Amino acid sequence: MPVNPDLQKERDGASFPVEELTYVKDGGKDKTSRRRYIQSLALNDPDFQIGERAFLSRDEEYALGVKTGILVEKKAAQHNFRNEDERTRFRHTVTRNRHGNNVALHTLMFIPTIKGQGTKEQQKKWLPLAESMQVIGTYAQTELGHGTFIRGLETTATYLPQTQEFVLNSPTLTSMKWWPGNLGKTVNHAVVMAQLYIRGKKHGIHSFIIQLRDMETHLPMKGITIGDIGPKFGFNSNDNGFLKLDHVYIPRENMLMKYAKVSPDGTYTKPPTDKLAYGSMMYVRVSYLSSTAEALAMACTIAIRYSAVRRQSEMEPGGKEPQILDYQSQQLKLFPQLAMAYALYFTSMRTRKIYDNLLVELANGNYSNLQDMHALSCGMKAVSTTTMSKGIEICRLACGGHGYSHASGLPDLFTMVTHFQTAEGENTVMLLQTARYLMKCAGNAVSGERLSGQVEYLSESPQGKAAVGSGADLLNLGVLCDAYKYRAQRLVMEAARKFQGEMSAGKPQHIAWNNSHLYLLSAALAHCEYYTTKAFIETVMETDMPSSVRSVLKSLCQLYALYGIQENAGDFLKDGYFSGEHVTMVTTHVVSLLATLRQNAVALVDAFDFPDKTLWSVLGRYDGNVYENMYEWAKKSPLNKEEVHHSYYKYLKPMMQANTSKL
Numbered sequence: 142m143p144v145n146p147d148l149q150k151e152r153d154g155a156s157f158p159v160e161e162l163t164y165v166k167d168g169g170k171d172k173t174s175r176r177r178y179i180q181s182l183a184l185n186d187p188d189f190q191i192g193e194r195a196f197l198s199r200d201e202e203y204a205l206g207v208k209t210g211i212l213v214e215k216k217a218a219q220h221n222f223r224n225e226d227e228r229t230r231f232r233h234t235v236t237r238n239r240h241g242n243n244v245a246l247h248t249l250m251f252i253p254t255i256k257g258q259g260t261k262e263q264q265k266k267w268l269p270l271a272e273s274m275q276v277i278g279t280y281a282q283t284e285l286g287h288g289t290f291i292r293g294l295e296t297t298a299t300y301l302p303q304t305q306e307f308v309l310n311s312p313t314l315t316s317m318k319w320w321p322g323n324l325g326k327t328v329n330h331a332v333v334m335a336q337l338y339i340r341g342k343k344h345g346i347h348s349f350i351i352q353l354r355d356m357e358t359h360l361p362m363k364g365i366t367i368g369d370i371g372p373k374f375g376f377n378s379n380d381n382g383f384l385k386l387d388h389v390y391i392p393r394e395n396m397l398m399k400y401a402k403v404s405p406d407g408t409y410t411k412p413p414t415d416k417l418a419y420g421s422m423m424y425v426r427v428s429y430l431s432s433t434a435e436a437l438a439m440a441c442t443i444a445i446r447y448s449a450v451r452r453q454s455e456m457e458p459g460g461k462e463p464q465i466l467d468y469q470s471q472q473l474k475l476f477p478q479l480a481m482a483y484a485l486y487f488t489s490m491r492t493r494k495i496y497d498n499l500l501v502e503l504a505n506g507n508y509s510n511l512q513d514m515h516a517l518s519c520g521m522k523a524v525s526t527t528t529m530s531k532g533i534e535i536c537r538l539a540c541g542g543h544g545y546s547h548a549s550g551l552p553d554l555f556t557m558v559t560h561f562q563t564a565e566g567e568n569t570v571m572l573l574q575t576a577r578y579l580m581k582c583a584g585n586a587v588s589g590e591r592l593s594g595q596v597e598y599l600s601e602s603p604q605g606k607a608a609v610g611s612g613a614d615l616l617n618l619g620v621l622c623d624a625y626k627y628r629a630q631r632l633v634m635e636a637a638r639k640f641q642g643e644m645s646a647g648k649p650q651h652i653a654w655n656n657s658h659l660y661l662l663s664a665a666l667a668h669c670e671y672y673t674t675k676a677f678i679e680t681v682m683e684t685d686m687p688s689s690v691r692s693v694l695k696s697l698c699q700l701y702a703l704y705g706i707q708e709n710a711g712d713f714l715k716d717g718y719f720s721g722e723h724v725t726m727v728t729t730h731v732v733s734l735l736a737t738l739r740q741n742a743v744a745l746v747d748a749f750d751f752p753d754k755t756l757w758s759v760l761g762r763y764d765g766n767v768y769e770n771m772y773e774w775a776k777k778s779p780l781n782k783e784e785v786h787h788s789y790y791k792y793l794k795p796m797m798q799a800n801t802s803k804l
């Protein structure tokens with residue numbers, strides 16, 4: 142079927158080579174080629190070809206998720222990928238092709254936790270079992286009564302020196318593990334987070350490997366009560382589960398002891414820093430950045446392609462209905478989301494490099510940058526997942542009524558990823574974690590200490606006024622980056638003064654902290670938005686790319702930064718950094734950039750390079766043949782298998798006949 146002429150016209154009118162931008166987004170031509178190869182292995186595999194998942198029951202979804210999870214691991218081993226990132230790309234491609242993966246937590250958290258928290262001896266024992274999938278595990282942290290507040294977890298692990306065993310127990314109803322993925326029916330082991338007690342003394346949260354089910358019968362082990370928590374908002378192929386432990390005994394060697402240790406006689410050796418216990422969470426939070434970028438990019442691709450195909454209303458009486466992408470209001474909905482998607486991609490790449498460097502440092506016993514990375518991963522997880530969820534919903538609404546249909550791909554996309562906002566740390570609490578670190582750094586900066594890492598800017602002298610002489614200066618990326626830096630400096634220091642003021646007034650620390658939440662959240666948000674803006678700008682300015690690609694990316698970066706200023710104008714106006722006239726100029730530039738980007742909107746989403754089989758959207762099809770395929774999709778509904786549904790004979794017809802008037 143030929144490409145929709147409206148969509149083809151958009152592509153023909155692009156001012157830059159799409160392929161070159163794809164290379165920038167992926168980090169190089171070789172990486173694009175490799176990614177496409179890995180995706181092709183997944184998308185062209187006959188074992189991964191299924192019908193429309195929207196028409197499956199939950200039981201069918203779960204069974205498909207188990208089958209897919211096992212198959213994808215077998216095939217990942219057969220393909221002999223170069224590294225874990227490639228295996229993750231393969232798994233993710235299969236999952237986005239409308240399959241579940243009910244061993245996802247095994248590879249995402251169970252194995253990485255053993256690698257990150259286990260001793261060499263423990264890794265030697267458990268990794269061969271886990272990597273060959275003789276043992277299938279998950280990560281059990283969240284409880285019915287406690288989630289993000291990890292220190293409040295109630296599950297206990299009591300050490301018995303006389304037998305060299307730990308006794309794991311769920312002492313209360315609220316201490317049951319609740320929500321861990323793949324726990325309900327799939328896995329047979331778990332890394333369980335529990336409060337360590339030795340001779341009555343509490344030592345905080347530690348990690349323990351527990352066998353949950355018999356390796357032959359798959360029945361729960363003694364003392365284990367386990368099951369599925371039921372249907373959720375979405376992602377129902379996943380058997381999120383509950384787990385109650387009733388005095389479950391495990392050997393001393395099943396506590397992961399790379400950092401914290403318990404000797405046979407019960408002597409406890411604490412880790413160099415308590416943040417090391419949360420290493421698995423940090424890894425997942427960092428990985429969420431690329432996932433949020435991809436999800437928002439998918440939504441933008443669907444909405445922008447559809448907006449180029451859909452024609453509606455009249456701009457001039459009696460004229461041809463325009464593409465809805467021509468309406469400025471539609472551009473105002475979609476183009477800032479498009480800019481954010483690119484910002485998240487580039488921020489993800491930068492954050493991953495910082496994280497990988499940290500792993501090398503930790504391996505060498507250097508923990509100096511751990512807190513900085515922990516704070517960054519918490520804050521960026523919160524900002525990126527919130528932004529993504531809002532953005533997907535904006536894109537769905539921009540598609541009108543058809544966006545409500547599963548045929549659009551948007552409802553499923555939203556429910557598949559919106560749980561990121563609460564998984565691995567509820568977002569408000571995550572921002573407050575970042576704020577806590579920022580308050581410490583602000584105090585050090587005031588004391589004259591020279592800071593480094595992502596908080597280095599707090600040691601710099603604030604600029605005071607924006608270096609804006611004319612409206613054109615507001616398009617200068619350096620000026621925009623400085624504006625976000627100044628905003629972050631001011632809000633962090635303002636929050637520090639508020640918190641210290643509460644303390645100086647005689648408030649207990651916890652009351653002072655609670656009374657400062659408004660300021661603390663604003664500070665953490667500003668810190669993360671400065672980090673994102675800087676990452677976007679540095680990518681545009683420093684990455685090797687054709688001038689035409691740099692030009693369109695620069696416009697997109699300008700829109701991202703200026704739109705953020707427009708949306709948060711009060712932060713920039715409050716102390717006169719910007720004037721009212723400056724903000725008026727910002728709005729003028731935003732309007733101008735919408736018109737500038739209109740020419741390249743379709744090309745910019747094409748550069749994300751999503752195959753139709755991963756996008757899985759009738760509205761976002763590459764060929765733009767929306768309406769023909771909407772009709773074909775609808776005909777597949779199970780309700781259409783019979784011309785007359787059986788409920789007609791059971792309910793409708795008897796009622797109609799009973800109420801027939803007698804003449």
